[in-house]
Amino acid sequence: MRVLIIGVGDVGTEMARILCEARNDVVVIDRNGALLEQLKDSLDVMTVTGDGSTMSCLHRAGIDQTDLLLAVTGRSEVNILACVLAKHAGVAKTIARVRRADHFDSIAEGVTAAVVGVDEQIITELECASNIIDALIHPQVKETVRLSHPDAQIVNFQIKSGSPIIGANLANFPHPEMLEQLRFCAILRYGQMIIPHGQTTFSARDELYVAGAQTMIEELIEWADPLETAVGRVIIAGATQLGFMLTDMLRPLDIRVTLIEPDERLAAQAAATLGNRTLVIQAQSTDSGALREAGIDACDAFIGLQADNESNMMSCILAKRLGAKKVIASTQNLDYMQVIAGINLIDCGFSPLIAAINALIKCVPSDRRQTAAVLKRVPAEVVEFVVDNNAPAAGKRIADLKIPNDIVLALIFRGDDLVPAIGSETIRERDRVCVLLHHNAIPQVEKLLCGPARKK
């Protein structure tokens, strides 16, 4: 498949890497030639320097042979225009990354995205906001990954001190019936990833990656963390696009939001649009007096969504010190995701960029394997492989496969069933096996599960 990617920021680069490794023909367009040169050093892609929202540039990039267009620059207008042009040039599928939900008419029959030529729009901020809400519902949840099976999830949650799970191991787990439906994939302990085996003991502050059906995972968390209370009050710092969307989405959940915004004009605008139910405070979020005024010691969560990454993280740390129960930071810098994971005072980190990448890869069709999510707390990916009948692994027990230690088979989707991929399970043809691994290991696992690469 020939894929055209417009924009090689963090999102475009990551998508180019994923698509390239899946043996697609990838062409990338960007206005910044130096960025393209760098990309060319690491990936086998064709690069075109120019403006992706012009037909002349699209022609130079071979738009007439392109099957899929990903317009992922930081500017919605450019992305939408590129999709419109590409659709007219006959591209089968076009996907645009946009920043607002209201570019197109979603209510009445009118100018919908599909009518003008945008097959899918990835609303980055909306995706990110719903990820944050996933993590808000349970105070100990740090990351939730949704898979292609509608019920299946991989959840990262932290063990609080005093939890009954502390001291247990998989060999004598207090609730053996849970193990039949859940798979403990990995433990993140002091920033180190550990693959749990029968004798690994869980301890306080461990972060567990658990895969399974949503209801089972919730049951596990309820048992492991009985003291949790529903979230009622949230403080959001930053009246950004993401801040607005999150506030909007929290309202129907009966969660009271206090918004802090230093800029006078933005603060006034926020107060006007959000109405009386949301309290808007105009102050620096790194001002402890302002945080106290907002009720930081009584709130259930503090969410830093400001555009300035550094002061955002500072305000999060301050909020935790001042008594916020759970602190969430967002960042526009992918490298900061690992920094946030390393700061104990910040509970979870989110990035609209990762949300965009994860939403995009779900839209990219693939017959053999599909990347379900890129994790950033740990340098790993969740990839789903479809087992082929001539694959070496077909018909074998998982325990008999020679799989390196750092690759975790998490779940098997068998028709509508969800099966935890434990050692005694047999892999069958047409299973969809969900694997947690570093992207370097993908070719090796693909060979094992999907058989030798087919000639195109």
Next chain:
Amino acid sequence: MNANVVLRCVGGILLVVGATMSTAFPVGLMMGDSVEQCFGVLSSAVITMLAGGIAVWFCRSTDLGFREGFGVVTFGWIASSLFGALPFVWDADLSLIDGVFETMSGFSTTGASILTDIEALPYCLLYWRSMTHWLGGMGIVVLSLAIMPILGIGGMQLYRAEAPGPTSDQLAPRITTTAKYLWGIYLLLTVAETLLLLPKMSLFDAWCHTCGTLATGGFSTRNTSLAFFDSAYVDGVVTVFMFLAGVNFVLHLRALRGRPLFYFKDEEFRAYFAAIATGVVTIGLFLYIGNFYDRDLATILRHSAFTTVSVITTTGFCTENFDIWPPYARCLLLLLMFVGGCGGSTGGGIKVSRILLLVKYAVGQLTQSIYPRAVANLQLNGQGVSASIMAKILGFFFIFVSIFFALTLAICAFEPNLATPVAGIDAHPLETALSASIATLGNIGPGLGKVGATQNFSWFAPHTKLMLILAMLVGRLEVYTVVVLFLPKFWRR
């Protein structure tokens, strides 16, 4: 540097070289060589493939960075020349240095020979000699990329480290597809020329000379090179195909896709064409004034066109001893040796596009000294050329010229036979040293004086040959790829 992945890639290259070498065995037998004569070639091919196979089998790393890219290309070429020399050492009783010189001259498409009697070689060696040209012309590494995706290594680094020219055009999203396109055109041109030469020579001669032409190499199967055939038709066909081989292959692809006018829309092509036209006309004029060839215009045109194209494309085929031509002609030919073919062609030298950009840059500098606030506008084919590319070209030019003078100086200093006259010809030591230096560094082949059209490189002392071997490698891989390996920084982590 990750030695494992370098070994793996070099192994892959050796497999390709070995497989090609093995075809010399049946070809030799068919042409009437005895089994004994061809045995060396067969065993060399087996050894080469074994060595390559072992490297590929035991080295499994596929983690290729751009440092490794330089390593793979340079060591790949060196290994190919070492193993490629085995048949010469075995079957023709050459010393190892002589064998490597001949092979490197073949792979780098130089065409300089240390053999005094070419026709005495068995057919299998003549064939292998020409095949080294053919493999080296489009690039051994690019070929390996095209046919060996099992190496599992993406290769923009490799491609850029080997492909000639200041910028590398990408024809398709994947580097392997690009490599396949290039080799496809190359193969097409090869078949076309072989067929066109058939009326005047045997299939064997046609094939060997075609390899020499399209790779812009210059090895012949005859002692007197193409003069042996003494046919205006042969000269014409070879001139046309040398010309085509010196053109950027991307233009050929565009032409095949139905846009032949693209040739003249390309600035580099126009400059290349203009340089050749100037050369042909002025050299012809001086030949006419100097009473050469009985002032027969057709003959003058034939020889001046052939020689000009042969030299600027860095092929180095000879029909006439241009060393006895007027000084203007010899000097112009020497200058054309520096120019070389177009970027993205099989020709050597500095490349037309680089010279073109250097001229534009110089004009821009002059403009800026009159209008200090003028904004520099450096373009090639309507596309802006970035300051970093221009800086690379300036650096390339400087290093190329420095190496040229250093090599000349070294030849003058260390070559004991430089001043001894050969076969009644005056030695002209300085001319010989200068032209031997550019003839190897620019991958041309013949030069002036004692390395002139009717001479060869056999009289050089072994240590000078070693220097010339290195010069051929440096010139073919366009300086940076080889020279960076000599920097201590390169080896530091």
